[in-house]
Amino acid sequence: MNESLLINITLAVLFLPLIGFTFTVLSGGKIKKAFTFEVFISSITLILSVFLLYAKISAFVEKDILFSFSWINFGILPKWGELNIKLGIKLDNITVIMAFVVTLISFLVHIFSVEYMKGDKRYNRYFAYLGIFTFSMLGIVFTDNILGMYIFWELVGLSSYLLIGFWFEKKSASDAGKKAFIVNRIGDIGMFAGILILFFTYHTFNFNEIFEQMSAGKIPFNSDFWMTLTGILIFMGAIGKSAQFPLHVWLPDAMEGPTPVSALIHAATMVAAGVYLSVRIFVMLTADTMLVIAIIGAITSFIAATIALTQNDIKKVLAYSTVSQLGYMIMAVGVGAYAFAFFHLVTHAFFKACLFLGSGSVIHSMHHEQDIQNMGGLRKKMPLTYISFLVSTLAISGVPFTSGFLSKDGILAGTLAFGKLTGHWLIPIAAFTVALMTAFYMFRLVILTFHGEPRDVHKFEHAHESPKLMVIPLIVLSLLSLFIFYTPNPVSPDQGWFLSEWIKTPSQVVPENSRFDFLINSAGEQTNHGKIIHSVEYTETLHSVHYPALFLSLILGGLGILIAFVIYQWKKINPDAITAKIKPLYLFSLNKWYIDELYDKTFIAGTLLVSRLSAWFDTNLVDGIVNGSAYVIKSFSNIVGWFDKYIIDGFVNFTAFLSGFLGIGLRRLQTGKVQTYIILVIVSAIILFVFFRPF
């Protein structure tokens, strides 16, 4: 097995979905079964990426495989030096795992969609869009440079736009698509500005080259402030894409898209791209940047969890839970729990995809009913969906023996250690509160949907278990939510291959004085085969908080589940009574903290106001000056014209009149008779002769 083979396979994995897209979109109108090609491509991609994962892990686990080519080569530029924009591929363990996650979920969603989307009039187009999404997402995963990241970043934005607005006949869908794209753009502007700073400083887009120069001490404008700012700016991209506060508003709206799309793009993969980006740039984050990231993650996960408590749309609950979990991952990056951020990304991708596909299955069988208040009792009708949904819910709630337990526990321990080391206790507090709320609202969802008695009997009677093609993906994904795929020890992931062998926290490259103390490896020790970058103190703290964090999260998770059962299953407490008591808080949560309304009133209304003002300014002032000066000149020329007509021309006309008058008098001399003329000539000749006689 050699590296070039791996590179070729990577390129195949990357471009096959693009081929699928191109073929399907071009032939979709004419060939009815065009989508089968896309599904076929997707399965090939999955097989190849499984092979890629296997090959990388088995043969090159410690080595990154790099490949790059010159995209735009300017040669030597004056005042700049060499400018050679390269694109390329970097295969490390994170990449191949992520690629596997993407292609697997993409494949499962393809299969699921075959049934789910049946009968849609733009069936083929749907699959084509899935193809271009997979392509762009894999681009983000494989790229070795930040420009490539940005390029594919925008492309996933495009496919997300297209898929959210897939049912564009609905105004809400096209609104949501537009909103998603534009809100993402806000983050992208920051990311782009960050990229500009990086490129200006390092003259390269390549991650490795940037990090090398950075570890040699070169930082933007030689100032820590700019280093921090650059990190935050690039992280803005993640804020947009991973729906972090304050740009989280697009994700819940994005649920207007078809449910399998929500599973693929808006739960498992694309929204995790922000986390992926943060993981990629982890090494260049200064202490301040990390703190910002951690705070944003904490705020996001908290806000989203509180909103999820009261939502009644099955997809909205899941959407907010996604936002909340993404906040977790972002927070994990911020507190330095690098490996767990990525670990949670992977585990979350599987169980959240399962939850979304499960909700899709429910919605499908309930004839597009999404309100959980009209569901209930579906457990009996849809046992397989129920079981897989339940397993995933257990995972997201952090119940032992699930993958979610492992990754979430790691993050919680990380925040606790962070709080202990830096004194920012609010972050772990938020994280644990969220853990409680997550368990509660997820079980509320499960109970209201699957347990109890059906509340809409008519719809219930028509409900049925979904067809095989829809159920199989659910089962696969729920199996992947079990601990066994990641570690043999169900309570500690540390011994698992995933964390101990595959994912190594890399050494930071920012100058040591702008790092967190705990990220400076004072002892210089090397553990296992990888570099460990944390200080001894950090390692010790992490060990000391591991069990407290574990018990605390178990207790809080259990408590959340218990409350959910007490209220909704056993109905010991009437939920309405509680909401009545805390009505303002309830409404605050139900209305999503009024953030959308706030944005509508401020940013959107502000922009529209400015735009109307500009337009008014343009037509009335700028153009007014143009037309005004035209008017002034015209008036002036009217005056000149009058002057010309009556004075100047009057003078001319007077001359003409005078000569005419004289002419009338003199014309009498003209008889028209030749003889008269001759006499005149002779007389004049004589007169002349007399006057000027020469002798």
Place this chain on the structure above:
Amino acid sequence: MEVGLNHFLFISAALFSAGIYAIVSRKNAIMVLMGVELILNAANINFVAFSRYGNFGLDGQIYGLFVIILAAAEAAIALAIVLNLYKTFANINVDEIDNLKE
């Protein structure tokens, strides 16, 4: 009394005056033409006379010949004009042909 230059000049002047008178007074275009001929011949007499009595060699006589030829040509053209005048106006009375007035 010997015939000298003055006699010739006198005849020439008389002839010239007769020509002028004819041109100015006659109404018939043909008569006007004949007046022109008279003037030409008056000039001819002058040429020949100066040629004989002056120191100009034969130049005057040669000019005299030219004038005769010219007169012939002029007569031909002028008659043609008169003919056309008649065709146009059915009249050769120069008093009535005063289109030049306009």
Place this chain on the structure above:
Amino acid sequence: MVNIPYLSLITFLPVLGMILLLFIPKNKPEAVKILSLLVTVIQLIIAAFLTMNFDYSAGGVFEQSSFQFLEKFRWIQLTGISWLGNLKIDYFLGVDGISMPMVLLTAIVSLIATISSWTIAKHIKGYFAMLLLLNTGMMGVFVSLDMFLFYIFWELMLLPMYFLIGIWGGPRKEYAAIKFFIYTLFGSVFILIVMIGLYFSVQETIGNTKVFTFNILEMMNQSNYTADGILSPLNPYNLRFAAYIALFVGFAIKIPMFPFHTWLPDAHVEAPTPISVILAGVLLKMGTYGILRISFPIFPEITIQLSWYIALFGMINILYGAFCALAQKDFKKLIAYSSVSHMGYVLLGMASLSSAGITGAIFQMFNHGTITSMLFLIVGVIYDRAHTRGLDDFGGLASQMPVYTGFVTVAFFAAIGLPGMSGFISEALVFIGAFSNDTTRITAIISTLGILFGAGYMLWALQRIFFGKLNEKWSSLTDLTAREYIMLIPLSIIIIFLGIYPSAMLGMMNTSVNSLVNFITETSNIITAGL
């Protein structure tokens, strides 16, 4: 090998076609169209040939020997006119990396516009004659290297444009045509004044004698300036600063730069589709091209001095254009304002005076040419069918005209600057360049907001026209015709191809841009040192 005057050929072929066209009897409109098409096709073939034989390593800019496809003859020479001295005007054509993309663009856009003119019904002969004349004017501006010649072509293109808008335009065509004509003429006067000022300040050495000259390249050579010339840096009381501003205003009107832009929306709204295509696709580029070709290298020291202001106006164009576009209700006006916004990137890139920025600017000129042409064609398609352009009159067309919507999506996202399309590369280069220069950095950062608002107005327009429930009124609209495919497919291919493989175009300009940047820095140093 015989030296074929390719540039004369490509420039005057349309005039030749126009003369031939006048012999075609009136009752054969098809022949008129086919002749025009033939002319533009041959033009494109020549342009492609030139591109293929273009030497990527030749710089051009200020050096006559490295210009390509050079043609230089004495055109007008009058000796010994008392106060004029010796009048000398050259017929001087040549291309370098700055003009070659523009020549190619002109050829492409002309061809597309000719195809798009197929539906013109009124005075077909006159229309195509004007179109061909316009074509010559545009091509001439991009290839001439003598300022007098440049000015002639510059003015030559005004007249047909006036008639094309004024006769074949929409309801307020007279107003728009006159506004366009007077506005641009107003700008031309400034150019004329500066041109004459330069003429009396620059002397070219021919043999032993020194002669005043209109040669643009000689004007760049500082050793050619007379000691007392009004625009000579040697003259302590020179008017170079004022001349620069005057020249800049002359060109800025054409770009059009805020606050000289208001003729554009009117002209676009009234002009027929093909004329809008030419207007946005080529004419606007003449302003920025003029600045690059004339203002920058002839007045390098003032360029550096004023670069911040140029960047500022670029920024205003970007944001102001975007805001105005956001408020429009007329589809065509929206595109017109988006042009204002996009031309702002060109200004910003040029102001950076860095290779990346200027390359980005020229590339943006090309890309804006293709993308905006496509956008105007798209407006034309819908206007031909529905006879309205109000954004709010439509809705749900995506289900009625899916293929059309596909092309619209490509064009809109190209205009938004989506990676994978050509607009992204040029905008990114502009930003890289502008960011790398200390003077323009802050404007570059603020201008990134343009990316956001650009997405805003484009997507909003897309939504209002194509998404939502189909308005029953439009249920009879048909999808694209073969002719429309022929126009839209090549443009889409160009846009996507250059987005994926931009080197195809960037390589062409690289050497020239580098030598321009070096030239500006060095000459500016010489001038400031001399003062």
